[in-house]
Amino acid sequence: MKVIIIGSGLAGPVLALALKQRNISCKIFEARDKAAFEGGFVALAPNALRALDRVGVYDRISNQGWNYEEFQFVSSRNLGRIATILNGSQNKYGYRALRISRGVVRQTLLEVLREQQIDIQYGSKCVKIEETDHSTVVATFADGHTEEADILIGTDGIHSRVRNYIDASAIPTFSGQMGVGGSLPKMKLGPEANTVYMPCMVLGKLNSFAFMPCDYNGTRIGCFATIESQERTREEWNKLQSDKDTLQAYMRSHHEHERWPEIVHRASENVDKDTLTLWPYYSVPKLESWSSASGHVVVIGDAAHAMPPHGGQGSAMAFEDALTLADTLSRIMDDRTTTKDGASASESEFESDLDLPHALRPWQTARQARIEKILAFTARSGDTRKASASTLRQIFKEWAMWAYFLWVGEDAGLSWIYHYDTNAETFGKS
Numbered sequence: 001m002k003v004i005i006i007g008s009g010l011a012g013p014v015l016a017l018a019l020k021q022r023n024i025s026c027k028i029f030e031a032r033d034k035a036a037f038e039g040g041f042v043a044l045a046p047n048a049l050r051a052l053d054r055v056g057v058y059d060r061i062s063n064q065g066w067n068y069e070e071f072q073f074v075s076s077r078n079l080g081r082i083a084t085i086l087n088g089s090q091n092k093y094g095y096r097a098l099r100i101s102r103g104v105v106r107q108t109l110l111e112v113l114r115e116q117q118i119d120i121q122y123g124s125k126c127v128k129i130e131e132t133d134h135s136t137v138v139a140t141f142a143d144g145h146t147e148e149a150d151i152l153i154g155t156d157g158i159h160s161r162v163r164n165y166i167d168a169s170a171i172p173t174f175s176g177q178m179g180v181g182g183s184l185p186k187m188k189l190g191p192e193a194n195t196v197y198m199p200c201m202v203l204g205k206l207n208s209f210a211f212m213p214c215d216y217n218g219t220r221i222g223c224f225a226t227i228e229s230q231e232r233t234r235e236e237w238n239k240l241q242s243d244k245d246t247l248q249a250y251m252r253s254h255h256e257h258e259r260w261p262e263i264v265h266r267a268s269e270n271v272d273k274d275t276l277t278l279w280p281y282y283s284v285p286k287l288e289s290w291s292s293a294s295g296h297v298v299v300i301g302d303a304a305h306a307m308p309p310h311g312g313q314g315s316a317m318a319f320e321d322a323l324t325l326a327d328t329l330s331r332i333m334d335d336r337t338t339t340k341d342g343a344s345a346s347e348s349e350f351e352s353d354l355d356l357p358h359a360l361r362p363w364q365t366a367r368q369a370r371i372e373k374i375l376a377f378t379a380r381s382g383d384t385r386k387a388s389a390s391t392l393r394q395i396f397k398e399w400a401m402w403a404y405f406l407w408v409g410e411d412a413g414l415s416w417i418y419h420y421d422t423n424a425e426t427f428g429k430s
């Protein structure tokens with residue numbers, strides 16, 4: 001079976017490594033050139049780290065970011081604690097949470113791909129996909145070259161070309177918000193930095209502002225503001241992305257309509273400008289199917305279900321998709337060799353009588369069900385950060401949050417997310 005993967009963000013490399021472990025070879029095509037290194041940070045929850053551990057990457061990244069268990073919500077009124085949430089736990093989940101540079105995670109993945117001799121072709125933007133009448137897929141790239149395969153998997157992110165082939169009506173929708181984040185030395189945050197617990201999210205009346213250590217020894221602090229915004233075209237978003245002065249002005253404008261503690265002002269004044277990154281929150285509407293009618297073209301990760309950041313689960317879902325899809329494809333191959341008694345399963349021609357859509361269905365059903373629950377949780381997390389009209393309402397909201405987290409208990413109702421184990425997933429067949 002020949003597999004090609006379009007996109008080497010976070011999901012593509014993990015998928016390639018998982019396929020390789022199952023003796024399925026593949027080749028990756030990436031639009032950007034090799035040097036591209038993106039800024040920004042991701043928080044990886046235990047389920048994301050368990051998946052990375054499976055493909056042999058966790059040990060290489062765990063000492064390149066900030067490991068933590070507790071996350072706190074604090075009040076903008078007095079920096080007092082509202083609630084503590086367990087975002088990871090060595091004892092309970094086998095992993096702490098890890099805040100780390102997205103670029104470091106990606107470069108580490110690419111390094112492991114090189115060691116495993118998995119082929120990546122950079123500067124190859126997929127522009128067209130066609131299925132042939134002999135059950136193969138042909139991808140055409142911007143430079144005109146083509147590649148034929150039995151299965152094509154799109155891990156090409158939120159503006160996915162591959163998804164467009166599967167369902168052209170699924171256009172990402174803008175949420176009305178964007179995140180602006182950057183980082184700075186902890187020293188520059190002033191004396192409050194030594195008394196406020198981090199990582200934390202400062203909840204104001206109208207808005208929130210997060211502080212998260214982002215290197216191994218906590219000397220560098222990432223800060224992140226969510227800001228209302230109008231929609232822009234992709235070109236305009238890209239332009240804003242590279243306009244660091246305007247991004248900083250946005251970060252400051254976040255504080256205009258309410259009182260914030262000194263530390264928030266210091267963060268946006270002193271943030272290192274070249275670290276500022278922008279994240280407009282788009283979501284992909286629910287797809288009827290993650291594969292084409294034939295099952296030979298499939299999407300996973302952000303391409304299939306990009307989500308807002310409030311649940312901290314975007315990349316985790318992409319990793320889980322990748323591992324479970326690799327398991328499913330490997331099972332399909334095994335079933336094929338056992339039913340066809342090995343000898344007749346030829347290496348080169350992928351059987352055309354194989355009912356791929358049927359074989360993929362249990363996987364997709366299970367993944368969609370989990371993603372839907374995660375989306376509902378993400379929306380609830382977003383709601384806790386919505387504006388309150390007055391200080392009295394702000395106090396009431398804080399109190400309600402405090403009571404809620406007391407009621408749900410130490411794991412904050414998150415263990416179903418963090419305990420998830422791709423190895424235990426049976427897709428309905430137990």
Ligand SMILES: Cc1cc2nc3c(=O)[nH]c(=O)nc-3n(C[C@H](O)[C@H](O)[C@H](O)COP(=O)(O)OP(=O)(O)OC[C@H]3O[C@@H](n4cnc5c(N)ncnc54)[C@H](O)[C@@H]3O)c2cc1C
Binds near residue numbers: 006008029031160316
């Ligand atoms: C600033 C920021 C902060 C984030 N923070 C968090 C966080 O804290 N926690 C979390 O879990 N998630 C976070 N996310 C979300 C997370 O990064 C995504 O969910 C994750 O990267 C999805 O991986 P992916 O591989 O599906 O897509 P991507 O990582 O977007 O990768 C897509 C790749 O496909 C390539 N590509 C696109 N089109 C083509 C084409 N036509 N041909 C070839 N290649 C193509 C792109 O160049 C890119 O390399 C954050 C995202 C951003 C932008």
Ligand SMILES: *[C@@H]1O[C@H](CO)[C@@H](O)[C@H](O)[C@H]1NC(C)=O
Binds near residue numbers: 021022023
């Ligand atoms: C993959 O192939 C290697 C070498 O042929 C073999 O040792 C290993 O067991 C195989 N792994 C799987 C998952 O089939």
Ligand SMILES: *[C@@H]1O[C@H](CO)[C@@H](O)[C@H](O)[C@H]1NC(C)=O
Binds near residue numbers: 215
């Ligand atoms: C903090 O971490 C960095 C990078 O890992 C390292 O260079 C530095 O020496 C560390 N500082 C301390 C005080 O441990």
Ligand SMILES: *[C@@H]1O[C@H](CO)[C@@H](O)[C@H](O)[C@H]1NC(C)=O
Binds near residue numbers: 045085087097311312
């Ligand atoms: C930590 O938990 C909170 C509350 O449920 C959630 O909003 C946040 O995204 C989580 N962060 C990570 C990294 O899981």
